[in-house]
Structure formats: C-alpha cells, structure tokens
Amino acid sequence: MQTADVRAASNDQEVLQLLRAGEAGRAFALLLPRFESKIYRLCYALLRERTQAQDAAQESLVRIWRTLHRYDGRAALSTWIYAITRNRCLSALERRRRADGARADVSAADDELAGMPVQLPCSDAGGPSSQQRDAQLRSLVDALPERLRRVLVLYYFEERSVDEVASMLGCPAGTVKTHLFRARAALAGRLRALGLHDPCAWLGGEP
C-alpha cells in the first residue's frame, strides 16, 4: 500500500512539473492511463447505468483536460480529479431526476433500509443455480440505501481498498469503514430474514 502511495505521489509531482513547464498535453497523457478506469468505475458506482457512466466519465475527462492547467498541487491529484468526476455525476443525477420527475438517487441515501425487497423469489431449499444466487445477491446490494451501496460497490471494485474508496467519494476512511460495516450487516440481516437455513452455504453456492 505504501509503495502505491509513493508511486502516486511521484506521479503527481511529475504531472505538476509538466504543468509548470507548460506541457499540459503530456501531463494529461501521463495521468490518463492511471485514472480513466477509476473514473469510469466511480461514475458507474454513482450512476448505476453503463451508458450514463460512460458519458459522465468522458465529460469528466474532457473537463479535466480543459482545466488541468489550473491544478496547483495543493490537493492530491486524485482528490482533484475525483471531485470533478463526482460533480459531473451529481449533475447527471440531477438531470435524470428532473427527467424522471422522481426523487433523486442522492437524497434517497438518507432512509436507512428503505427500498429493501420484502422477499426474494427463492430460498435455499429449492436449490437455485449459482448464477441465480449471484443475481439475487446483486439485487439485495442494489436495494441497499444509496450511501451504503455506493461504498460497498466501490470497495469491491477497488480491490478492497478503503483509502481509495475514501478518496473517490471524498469522505474520511472511517466513514467508509462504518458504511461498509453497516452495508454488510444490513445484507446479513436481510439474508437471515429471508429464512435461509444456512446463509453461509447459500452464499458459498452450495445447494
């Protein structure tokens, strides 16, 4: 982890030096391979929809390219980039909310366990396939409150790195850990409430 941090810091310095030398194009080319996938994953975690995530990621990268010359190195490069990306996603969510006339995904974050499905269409007795179980687990994750869901999803997208998720969402690592704990507790509670005979076996894919 420390090596990754050191590498990131040196990369930030390199980008900053190129910017000071007036080579914004080369600086952008340097940061693009490091961030484009992460930006897309962040957009996907926030927007839940691939096409919109792709558009938002592209808009974010164009915005970063346009404003890169203003980056002054006071914050970490990742912090600056993720803030731009989150703003793009919030705008996209706002547009979607206006278009749907429904309540915003963002504000849905506050009701802790609202939206959880009452019952899944299976139990461990019937022996659904592992694909069905995975789909059911995914639907349980989707039904989590928004702020828990996005932390949980990003945590696994980012190979269980709490610091990376905190940086992406612009919140303290402690908050990420709390949300992760709550999300898993909510999922575990939901699995128990479904009356599964052995939730561990169900999760492991055993019939």
Add this chain to the structure above:
Amino acid sequence: MTREPFDAELDRALDAALGRVLVAPDLPQGFDERLRLALVRAAAQGVDAPTLAQLRQRLEREQHARLTGLQQDYLRLRRRTLAALIGGAFAAGAAAALAMPWLVGHIGRSAPLLMAACGASLGLAIGFGSWLMRPGVALRQFDIQQGES
C-alpha cells in the same frame, strides 16, 4: 433496525460472495477512441470555450431579459389602450356637442335621447363583444371540446 449479533463466519462468506459478484466493470469498447474525438472537439472549441453550465446560465439570463421586455411591452400597451379609450370618449362627447344643433333641427327634440341611446347601445355592444372574446372564454370552449372528444 434490530441489532443482530455479529456472525464472523457469515461476514466472511458474505465478503467472499460480494467479491465474486461485484466485479469492477472494464472500460467500454471504443471508450478511448470516443474520448480522443471528444478531446479533439474540445480543442477545436478552445480551452476557454464555455461549459454547458455557463451556456445554460447565459440562456437563462437571456430568457429572463426577454420576459422582462415582454412584460414592459404589455404594460405599455395597456397604458396606450387606456389613453386611447379616454381620448376617444372625449372626442365622441365633443363631436356629439357640435352635431347636436344640426341633429335637433333635422330629427326634432328627441335627438339628444336618440344620441344617448345610440351611444349606450354602441358601448354595450363593444363591451359585450370584448367580454365574449376574452382569452378565458376561448380556453374554456377548447376544454369543453376536448372533453367531448
């Protein structure tokens, strides 16, 4: 939310299952190519080209200015209409006063009464006509027709 006792085994199983289910999506096919085109477009517009938000703000300002202009035009029109009505009434009164001796000579002593009746009828006709043609009536008729169809 009821507090369940922490089950380490279930937590481990859940962690493994979530790791299996929540796989990071790859960049969509052609993403880099589309990004390159978007950057070329952005470069053609210039680094300081207005963003969508700035364009929206500018349009909102323009729309606001246009609405204010329309409102002022509407007030000006109402003032002019009122002035025309008052001026027209005075002119009609003056014309009637000038024509009165000639009318009395030709029609007789009932000329003032006839003039007053004609004036009142004309006023009532104009008033009733404008009442019928006001926008609300037209809209209500439209609603009735819509309801019938």
